[in-house]
Every structure is written in structure tokens, then in C-alpha cells.
Amino acid sequence: MREELEQKLFTKYPEIFSNRFSESPMKNGICVGDGWYNIIDKLCLKIMQVINKDDSLKESFKINEIKTKYEMLYFYTNQANEKIDKYIMEAELESQTICSNCGDIILFNKSDVILCSKCRRELKFE
Numbered sequence: 001m002r003e004e005l006e007q008k009l010f011t012k013y014p015e016i017f018s019n020r021f022s023e024s025p026m027k028n029g030i031c032v033g034d035g036w037y038n039i040i041d042k043l044c045l046k047i048m049q050v051i052n053k054d055d056s057l058k059e060s061f062k063i064n065e066i067k068t069k070y071e072m073l074y075f076y077t078n079q080a081n082e083k084i085d086k087y088i089m090e091a092e093l094e095s096q097t098i099c100s101n102c103g104d105i106i107l108f109n110k111s112d113v114i115l116c117s118k119c120r121r122e123l124k125f126e
């Protein structure tokens with residue numbers, strides 16, 4: 001993800017992104033395409049709503065890694081609860097239908113790259 005978008009998320013959710021200053025994989029930044037910005041933004045907002053109601057989570061909850069694996073979003077945290085797990089799963093499923101480059105909805109995915117047909121052409125996947 002380009003730095004400008006990453007910084008937007010780090011500024012909006014400084015507590016849960018503080019592992020980027022540690023030795024966790026988060027120090028490599030958010031390793032997915034720009035098109036998934038909104039999915040991650042929405043997910044972080046939902047997570048904040050959950051942890052703000054739970055003192056122990058609020059103190060220690062961190063994101064450890066955000067990357068693409070098996071052509072979908074993978075979102076690793078140091079802890080979770082049922083609600084957070086559900087939100088993460090929903091975001092990971094949603095990522096399979098959103099172009100990782102431009103954020104457009106993908107109606108038919110013909111290959112194992114998560115790109116809309118326009119981006120696939122532009123990025124020379126076909």
C-alpha cells in the first residue's frame with residue numbers, strides 16, 4: 001500500500017497500529033494493494049468499537065501483520081474475541097471480491113490475482 005494511505009490508517013488508529021515500531025511483521029507496513037484501503041479502514045473502525053468497550057483488549061490489542069496470502073487479505077492480531085474474529089473473517093471474505101489495485105468490485109474473477117479486468121489489462125496480467 002502506498003505510504004500516504006498507510007499513514008492515513010496509522011493516524012486514524014494509532015493505538016492498534018503501534019506494533020509497527022516493534023519487531024513484529026507490522027514493521028514492514030501494510031503489505032496489500034491500495035484497493036483494499038476501505039476494507040481495512042472499515043475493519044479497524046469496527047475493531048475500535050469493540051475494544052473501546054473492553055478494558056483489557058483496549059490496553060493490549062495490536063495488529064501484528066496485514067498481507068495478501070492465497071490471494072486474499074490476511075489480518076493478524078495479537079488477540080481477539082468472537083466479535084473481532086467475525087469482523088476479520090468478513091473483511092477477508094470481502095477482499096476476494098474487491099480489486100486489490102483500484103478497489104472496484106470484481107464480478108467474475110477469472111484468475112488467481114484479485115484484480116478487476118481493467119487493472120488486469122493495465123498491469124499486463126492478460
Ligand SMILES: [Zn+2]
Pocket residue numbers: 099100101102103104115116117118119120
Ligand atoms: Zn481494478
